Amino acid sequence: MLTKVYGSAVFGVKATTITIEVNVATGIGYHLVGLPDNAVRESSFRIAAALQNNAYKFPGKKIIVNMAPADLRKEGSAYDLSLSLGILAASGQIKADNISEYLIMGELSLDGSLQPIKGALPIAIKAKEEGFKGFILPKQNAKEAAIVSGIEVYGVENITEVINFFDKDEALERTIINTREEFYKNLDHPEHDFADVKGQESIKRCMEIAAAGGHNIILIGPPGAGKTMLAKRLPSILPPMTLHEALETTKIHSVVGRVKEHVGLMSQRPFRSPHHTISDVALVGGGAYPQPGEISLSHNGVLFLDELPEFKRGVLEVMRQPLEDREVTISRAKFTVTYPSSFMLVASMNPSPSGYFNDPDAPASSSPAEMQRYLSKISGPLLDRIDIHIEVTPVPFEKLSEERRGESSVEIRKRVTKARQFQTERFADSDSVHYNAQMSVRQIRKFCALDDASKALLKTAMERLNLSARAYDRILKVSRTIADLENSENIKGNHISEAIQYRSLDRDGWLG
Secondary structure, X not given: OEEEEEEEEEEOOEEEEEEEEEEEEOOOEEEEXXXXXXXXXXXXXXXHHHHHOOOXXXXXXXXXXXXXXXXXXXXXXXXXXXXXXXXXHHOOOOOXXXXXXXXXXXXXXXXXXXXXXXXXXXXXXXXXXOOOOEEEEEHHHHHHHOOOOOOEEEEEOEHHHHHHHHHOOOOOOEOOOOHHHHHHOOXXXXXXXXXXXXXXXXXXXXXXXXXXXXXXXXXXXXXXXXXXXXXXXXXXXOOOOOHHHHHHHHHHHHHOOOOOOOOOOOOOOOEEOOOOOOOHHHHHEEOOOOEEXXXXXXXXXXXXXXXXXXXXXXXXXXXXXXXXXXXXXXXXXXXXXXXXXXXXXXXXXOOOOOOOOOOOOOOOOOOHHHXXXXXXXXXXXXXXXXXXXXXXXXXXXHHHOOOOOOOOHHHHHHHHHHHHHHHHHHOOOOOOOOOHHHOOHHHHHHHOOOOHHHHHHHHHHHHHOOOOOHHHHHHHHXXXXXXXXXXXXXXXXXXXXXXXXXXXXXXXXXXX
């Protein structure tokens, strides 16, 4: 007897429907074809034990299972549930006339309980597109899949529930969530708040500018100055994610199984902080069967690289193209996948190997040659893509001991969101530019026009501070953002002078 059951495979951030054909005939043997990997091939042992422990049996006949399309590699243990139901239906142990109306996925334990799967959200989206009536999956993933409206989502805990649903018409509990309500309820409750930061008012201002214009930023300062603390709070002042951004972000995290259990839609912007020993594949994504890397998991959020010069140079260099293109494409012989990677880069570094610079009271110091060697680990092309360089100094005791709380992230976010609205209107005619940091040279000339006084100020500063040519466009972009925060249509001299302060590494003596 032949039975067809439907599952799904995820490639990149998109799913492909897999037809699982099970034929049970006279003879002996279990044959699984259609390019299954080891995890799929091992499913027969899990299925046999799960069926036996739930009063069913693995038929002692000739079983042929084809997973179509047969030229597409199937990987992972998420096909256990669909395979087991196909075997039960094909061997006549259960009645499953309407099984083809549902997409079924889940990993089986030996007692028949179900383990969570990866990629539930893109699979649910594909199931809706292809007209399936419902999606049956482990209960842990049900909220994630229920984000998709227009398809019935059933979260189950045990294979017996699914068998009884098809064989005995016992109802399953449908998972229903209000996507908009789920999205908006956590928007104004950031985990980390700028109100907790003592002092560092100038750095907070700098972070506000970076958030308002989407500018990449690097923080330079000695140990204990608060660089990591400030970076962790940056997502809390970024504009709230739109519903589209939240779906896109949740999709990527779903593919790698990083969506928290019983959480539907991600409402907070991601913050990723990989260790400096990370490999280039782990950072940008890849592998024999490509998975998203840290830059894609940071999509619509913040990627924080602490101690930037300690990262291997090759690892940092592979970020150059994704920083420009806002996506990363991974090619293999048989297929190509593209992951979105539109993130804000926040980096921190010590000014020297010892961590201290021009401090006579420092416990250790480095020679100029050691400093130059340390700083030169960061290439010019990478620095080209970082708009703001700011020095962070330690907070004095008087500031640390103050009882007064600083301005909250919610208040700062209001100003940032207002500035972003100006930019949305400004770039309404462009599909690829959404905020100031993404401006092309042509757009800089159009939207960052200077009056004579501002031009003279910028010319003097570049000559006296010996700023490099690459600093010129960066200063104009940052000036445009400062003007937006002040609701100013034109860039003024004070905007230029403030932006000039944020190019520390371009000054003569830092990187030569």
